[in-house]
Amino acid sequence: MELHIDNVSKTYGDGTRAVRDVSLTVSEGLIGLLGPNGAGKSTLMQLIATLTKPTAGTLRWNGTDIVDHPAAMRRVLGYLPQDFGVYPELTAPEFLDYMAALKGLPGDAAGARIDTLLDIVGLEDVRDRVLGGFSGGMQQRVGIACALLNDPDLLVADEPTVGLDPEERVRFRTLLTDLAEDRVVLLSTHIVSDVEATATRLAIMNDGRLTATSSPKTLIDQVRDCVWEWVVPRSELGTVRDRYPVTKLTHESDGVRVHAVADQQPATNASPAPPTLEDAYLSLLSDTSTPPR
Ligand code: ADP
DSSP: OOEEEEEEEEEOTTSOEEEEEEEEEEOSEEEEEEOOTTSSHHHHHHHHTTSSOOSEEEEEETTEETTTOHHHHHTTEEEEOTTOOOOTTSBHHHHHHHHHHHTTOOHHHHHHHHHHHHHHTTOGGGTTSBGGGOOHHHHHHHHHHHHTTTOOSEEEEESTTTTOOHHHHHHHHHHHHHHTTSSEEEEEESOGGGTTTTOSEEEEEETTEEEEEEOHHHHHHHTTTOEEEEEEOGGGHHHHHHHSOEEEEEEETTEEEEEEEOSSOOSTTOEEOOOOHHHHHHHHHHHHOOOOO
């Protein structure tokens, strides 16, 4: 199972260069596509899901060009879009049965598959309740069940944790990790904690470009010895934030303790601090921000 993305760009009709010369190869495991809003994550996912075509470059699944042969991708793809919506008056089995029919799954096979999926996503207990009363997290789990109807080799989930409470977020992460054991799972998010403990690999996007692809550990290693903590007077906080990527602030009696990335000791009272993925991420974004449009 391998998805090859080679020098892919996507420019929308209005001239927006949403994806710029992205190359990436992904295989089994959970791959986190991390980037701020507007970075191009959704567009890249739509390109992979064959919902839009690149302006340049090629995308191949196990060697087959999916722009020329979208059906080859769609057969093995599960896609959870950002704006996944449910029919509020249906129960989860009714909704999934309806979606299975739309996807052309034979009725007999669909029934058994839906029971298995409700169990996988932890909605077996609420199978008789209508979806309108589900929490955001429960609805997203219905979305994942829907994306899994065809037992896909590639599962693409576009910002699935937006709007979920912390408990649901953790539950959703665990679910995606389990699903990534025998397939490719591509998860986009702008929240570092969604991917820091679970992703086997991270692809970081900013302003349409891929700025890094590596394991979370490798990224963290890149800022080792460059992370500091020190206390600054409240009046100087603005200047410090302008100068360094600050990932944590704690208010203390004598000022504000900042946790920030800097190549060299930023102040005489600064001491080295253990690096986090958030440090690595913000540092990368600050290095690559504001390229010309
Ligand atoms: P992300 O998912 O990282 O938030 P998107 O792929 O949604 O990023 O958006 C990347 C850029 O492309 C943004 O500037 C966005 O406004 C723009 N964009 C997205 N969809 C369209 C579209 N259909 N037409 C024109 N511009 C778009």
